Amino acid sequence: MSSVTRIIWFDLKQELNPPVWIIVEWIVFAVQVSVYGALISNLVTSMSDYLKFYAVGLAIMLTFEIGSHTGRHFVEHAHEGRLPYLLSLPIPRWKLFLAIALQGGFELALMLIVPLCALQVIIGNLTLVSVFSAIGTLFWLGFGVSGLMLALSFIAFRSADVYSAIVTALSTLIIRFSTVFYPLIFLPPSYAGVAILSPLTYGSDLVRLILGFDPSILVDPGIAVSVLTALAISTLGLGTLLLQRLVEGVKSG
Amino acid sequence: MFAVETKGLTKLYGKTKALKELDFTVNEGEIMVLLGPNGSGKTTLLLILATVLKPTSGIAKIMGYDVVKQPTRVRQILGIAFQEARGFWRHKPQEILRFHATICGVPKSKREILIEQVMKDLELWDARGKLFMHLSGGQAKRVEVAKLLVQRPRLAIFDEPSSQVDLRGKRVIWDNIRKLRDEGSTIIVATNEVREAEYLADRITILDQGVKVVCDTPQRLKDSIAGGDIVELEIETQNLNEIVEEIRKIDGTFRVTPLDVNHLRAYVSMAEAWVPKVTSLCYRNNVRVVSIRVTEPSLDDVFLHFTGKALEVAPS
Numbered sequence: 001m002s003s004v005t006r007i008i009w010f011d012l013k014q015e016l017n018p019p020v021w022i023i024v025e026w027i028v029f030a031v032q033v034s035v036y037g038a039l040i041s042n043l044v045t046s047m048s049d050y051l052k053f054y055a056v057g058l059a060i061m062l063t064f065e066i067g068s069h070t071g072r073h074f075v076e077h078a079h080e081g082r083l084p085y086l087l088s089l090p091i092p093r094w095k096l097f098l099a100i101a102l103q104g105g106f107e108l109a110l111m112l113i114v115p116l117c118a119l120q121v122i123i124g125n126l127t128l129v130s131v132f133s134a135i136g137t138l139f140w141l142g143f144g145v146s147g148l149m150l151a152l153s154f155i156a157f158r159s160a161d162v163y164s165a166i167v168t169a170l171s172t173l174i175i176r177f178s179t180v181f182y183p184l185i186f187l188p189p190s191y192a193g194v195a196i197l198s199p200l201t202y203g204s205d206l207v208r209l210i211l212g213f214d215p216s217i218l219v220d221p222g223i224a225v226s227v228l229t230a231l232a233i234s235t236l237g238l239g240t241l242l243l244q245r246l247v248e249g250v251k252s253g
Numbered sequence: 254m255f256a257v258e259t260k261g262l263t264k265l266y267g268k269t270k271a272l273k274e275l276d277f278t279v280n281e282g283e284i285m286v287l288l289g290p291n292g293s294g295k296t297t298l299l300l301i302l303a304t305v306l307k308p309t310s311g312i313a314k315i316m317g318y319d320v321v322k323q324p325t326r327v328r329q330i331l332g333i334a335f336q337e338a339r340g341f342w343r344h345k346p347q348e349i350l351r352f353h354a355t356i357c358g359v360p361k362s363k364r365e366i367l368i369e370q371v372m373k374d375l376e377l378w379d380a381r382g383k384l385f386m387h388l389s390g391g392q393a394k395r396v397e398v399a400k401l402l403v404q405r406p407r408l409a410i411f412d413e414p415s416s417q418v419d420l421r422g423k424r425v426i427w428d429n430i431r432k433l434r435d436e437g438s439t440i441i442v443a444t445n446e447v448r449e450a451e452y453l454a455d456r457i458t459i460l461d462q463g464v465k466v467v468c469d470t471p472q473r474l475k476d477s478i479a480g481g482d483i484v485e486l487e488i489e490t491q492n493l494n495e496i497v498e499e500i501r502k503i504d505g506t507f508r509v510t511p512l513d514v515n516h517l518r519a520y521v522s523m524a525e526a527w528v529p530k531v532t533s534l535c536y537r538n539n540v541r542v543v544s545i546r547v548t549e550p551s552l553d554d555v556f557l558h559f560t561g562k563a564l565e566v567a568p569s
Contacts (some may be wrong), residue, residue, distance in 0.1 A: 006356060014344065080342075082339070082340030085335065087304070088332075089328065090356070091356070
């Protein structure tokens with residue numbers, strides 16, 4: 001087992017012992033889809049079977065939220081004294097930050113695998129390939145969001161309040177101005193112009209394509225894969241660079 | 254080659270200078286104690302050596318490796334036990350040690366035996382099943398120390414290793430640190446406890462406000478205080494004033510104060526050399542020496558001498 005895997009597993013096994021938060025996320029997902037999703041689906045008349053579209057959107061929203069927790073956890077770890085310990089371990093910095101971001105991705109995968117499978121049963125597209133493809137896409141998206149939040153977490157070292165405000169504002173914009181809850185072709189041009197800038201647009205549309213939604217209402221999958229890959233690599237790289245400069249430059253612990 | 258060498262090491266936190274142009278060396282195989290009050294720059298220095306913080310300027314090398322240019326190599330050589338044992342609230346001590354040993358490359362064949370041995374040595378074995386958050390402050394601190402005893406790095410850094418630990422526990426930790434030195438590790442201990450420094454130090458570096466004040470062996474530091482040793486003599490003589498005048502002429506005597514007709518107190522340098530001289534003098538003058546009591550200066554006196562400040566506040 002490599003050092004990256006060990007760091008991920010060391011914390012992850014605590015999440016699974018017992019997996020309370022994971023099960024809570026499954027319940028929240030089920031309630032949200034079966035109550036709110038079902039009701040709102042009845043109100044939406046211009047699109048058939050909006051419930052399924054909404055359920056995928058909800059999974060994407062959870063992806064963003066779980067990914068954004070990674071940045072907060074990172075800052076909490078710095079204040080708790082865990083970060084200086086991790087920084088003193090005999091592994092390169094990039095591997096350490098990779099482990100932290102990957103941990104966010106794995107937590108996400110664990111929290112969403114059951115809801116996604118349930119969703120695929122409802123859609124009638126439950127195959128091993130579709131499950132792994134969808135989880136892989138969400139993992140990649142969650143990894144990118146984790147990297148983004150790690151990059152932003154330098155703000156929290158200065159002020160936790162400012163960080164919370166920025167993340168809240170960012171999530172409001174990134175989720176609402178995207179195709180998470182409504183397809184791009186239904187958006188007014190002014191909204192659509194902003195939505196194509198949101199990484200969640202590409203994550204949600206790629207998952208929908210994998211789950212068998214009509215490709216004509218989704219963004220191009222090739223572009224989606226490229227954007228998600230670029231997001232994951234660039235944010236993690238940026239996060240590593242910023243944090244290396246910041247974490248080692250301030251008194252912590 | 255020094256195990257640790259810094260040249261002109263400076264660290265700024267905003268406008269505050271935590272370390273100022275520090276030149277500092279540690280020899281291989283010794284226990285170097287960094288002695289200084291809170292805020293003297295001890296922890297900052299240790300964090301820079303451990304590559305957790307980057308220096309603002311200057312050079313720091315561990316076994317020849319630069320902490321800025323070759324940080325991963327440096328981290329493969331050293332281990333650090335932090336001042337605050339925190340972070341893994343929901344893990345058990347044994348899991349924490351196992352994780353640490355694995356990441357630090359302790360061979361699998363030795364890992365479990367070492368962990369069990371160290372936990373027993375530090376009286377943590379009974380707490381092995383408790384969550385870290387349920388440990389007492391002293392137990393948590395011992396887990397922090399145990400990490401290095403399991404890792405056995407070439408350079409082991411302990412930041413206040415026995416703070417929050419009871420007296421008996423302190424002795425156990427100190428003995429284990431000495432054992433680690435005896436087995437070949439180089440050790441740096443930062444402390445503001447005089448007794449800890451006395452017990453552990455091969456050499457002591459006194460830090461004050463980010464500056465190295467002095468560095469030497471405990472004995473030489475004490476000897477360097479002119480008149481720092483106090484010798485109390487009980488003698489039988491008919492003429493105390495006459496013998497006092499003779500004693501004042503002995504090399505290394507700074508002050509002699511008669512306490513009563515049979516007792517006097519002398520402030521001297523290097524009492525071990527001074528006492529034979531005074532006994533010879535008394536013998537030659539037919540003065541009977543009833544008793545001699547020598548009191549060395551403490552490291553607190555040393556600190557006071559070099560910095561003008563007391564290290565430990567006297568109990569009121």
